[in-house]
Amino acid sequence: MSELKRAISNDTVDSLKSKYLTYFGVKSKKNLKTELVNSIAEGLTDQTILKTYLGKLSELEMALLQESLFNYGGLIDRGRFKLKYGDFPNKPQSSIWYYRQEPSDAVMVFFFTVGSDWYNIRKMPEPVMASLKQLVAKPEPDTLTTVVLPEPLPNHHILFERERLALSELHSIQLLLQDKQIKVSEKTGVASGATLKKVSSAVHEYYGDDPCDDAKGCESMLAYGWLRLLGNSKFTKQSGTTLIPAKKTDRNPADTIREMWAQWLNNKKEDEFRRIDRIKGQTGKGKRYFTDVLKRREVITAYLKGCEVNAWIAFADFANFMFITGADLEVTTALHHLYIYNPGDGCLDGRSWDYLEVRYLRCFLLEYAATLGLVDVVMAPPDHDESFDDQYGDMECLSRYDGLRYFRLTPLGQYALGLTDHYKADHKESTETPLTIQRQGRIAFDREPTPWEQRFLSLYADHHKDHIWKLSRKRMMETLQIGGSVDELKAFLQARDDQPFLPEDCESILKQAAANVGGVEIKEEALIVNCKTQDIVEFIINDKVLSKWCQRLGKQQIVIPKSKEKKFKESLNSVGIGCV
Structure with missing residues (x-):
C-alpha cells in the first residue's frame, strides 16, 4: 500500500464517504473502505480535478491551504492563522462540541489522521502536498512592520534612550564596584535591597516607584539587570559578600557591553522567567519541564537581528510576528504545572503564548537587552496593558515588565549582536541642551538637561544647584581610570557651547587630567x-x-x-x- 493510501485508510468509512462527497460533489456508490481509499487517492493527485476543486474554495480557505503547505508543514495551526488573518474557516456549528473547533469540510478533505487513534493530529500526506504545491501559490512572506512614534507620546508613556544611558551608567556602576559598595548574597550572588537602591540611584530607572500593587520591584529593574549581568561577567568577582572588579580594564564601554551580552547568552544557571513571579509552580515538579534557556535566548536574538536599526517597533507587533512565523520559543513543556492563583485553576489554558512566552520576551528585552543599551524603549505603567485580562481575580498586571510598548534596535545593539564589526554611535535624533562653559570649570545649562546628559556629566562634574555643574578633578580621575575619555567629555561640552574654543582654564583642567591618568602606579603591597x-x-x-x-x-x-x-x-x- 502506498504512503498516501495508508494515510487515507486511517479515517473511518463514514469520514471517507463524507470527504468523497465534498471533493467529487456526488455520493460514493462504493461502500468498501478499500474502494473509497483508492478513489480518494486517485482524485487527490489528479491535477485536473484538483484545479477545479481549488477554484471553488473561499479566499480564507485557500489562505489556510497556502499556510499549511508552505508554513505549517502540512498541519493546521489555528492560533497562528487567526492572529494573522483575523478569522478562521470554521466548520458550521454542530451539536457535537468538538466540531466547533474543526476547519471547514472543504479544507479538511486534504487532511488525514496521523496514526490510528481518532484524536491524533490531522496532517496533509506528502503526496497530496506535492500535488497541491504545483497549483497553489506561496503566501506573501511575513514582514515585521516598523512604526513612527506618535507625537506627542500618549499620557504616561516615556521614551528611554537606553543606548546613551547604558554607556554612562556602566561607568557609574564601575565606580561603585571600585569603592566596594555592591553587596550580594554569598551563596546566590543576588544583591541586597539596600544595594539595589544604591545602584538604582546610579542609573535611570523606568519607574520612580511601584506603579501598581501587582508590579513589585518596578523601581529597580535596571539595577537588578546590571547586577546580574555584571555578576555573570568576567569583569567582576565576588569577595565574600562584596562584588568587586576582577581586573582593571581599559576596554571602551561598547566592547565591555558586547562581551557582557555574549557571556549572559551563555549563562545556563539563570532563567529570566523566574522574575515573572506572579506565575506560580516554577519550582518542584514544574521546574524539570522548563525548556533550555540558552535556546530561548538564541531564538529571541535571531529575531532581534532581523530588526531594522534605529526603527521603532511596537512590542505587540514583534510578539505577534514571532508567533505568526512559528518562533520556536517555548517556556515549558508541561503547562499544567504552572498557575496564577491556585494549582489547577486553568488560568493559563489556551493562553500559554500570551501569559508565558510574551512575558518572558518582555523581561528579556527590558532587564537585559535594554539595560545594556541594545534597544531603546518606550514605557507605560504596567497596569495599562490591555492585552492582560484577569478572568479569575482583580490583578492589574501580570508582571512588572508589562509596560513595554515600543523598542528599537540601536547601533550598540547592532554591534553587540555581531551584525557589524565596529560601533559608531548615531544620536542625531537626540536633543542637545545648550550650555555655557564659565571660569574654573563651571558649566551652566540654559534649561534642564536630558536624563542622559545629567548621567554623563555626573561622571566628570558635581551638580551644584539648578542647572549649574562644576568639573571635579576627583570624579574625572575616577572615571578616566575605568575607561572614561577626556576627548569624549570635551566633545560633549563643545557640541553644546556656541564658543569656538573652550575657556583657557577649562582646557587646562582637561589637559592636566589626561596627563595625570596613571601618574602614580601602585606596584605591590x-x-x-x-x-x-x-x-x-x-x-x-x-x-x-x-x-x-x-x-x-x-x-x-x-x-x-x-x-x-x-x-x-x-x-x-x-x-x-x-x-x-
Missing part, C-alpha cells in the same frame, strides 16, 4: 616593620644583604616589600635578630 631599638634600625639599613629590601620610614621603623617578608626574616635570623 608593603610591610611596615617596627624595630625594638634605633641601633637595630641602623644595623639593618647598613647591612649589605638586608639593606637591599628595606627603606627607613621613621626613627624605629622601616618598610619592606610584602613579597620579601620570608627572605627578610631568614636573613635577620642568620645575623641573630629575631622577628615576630
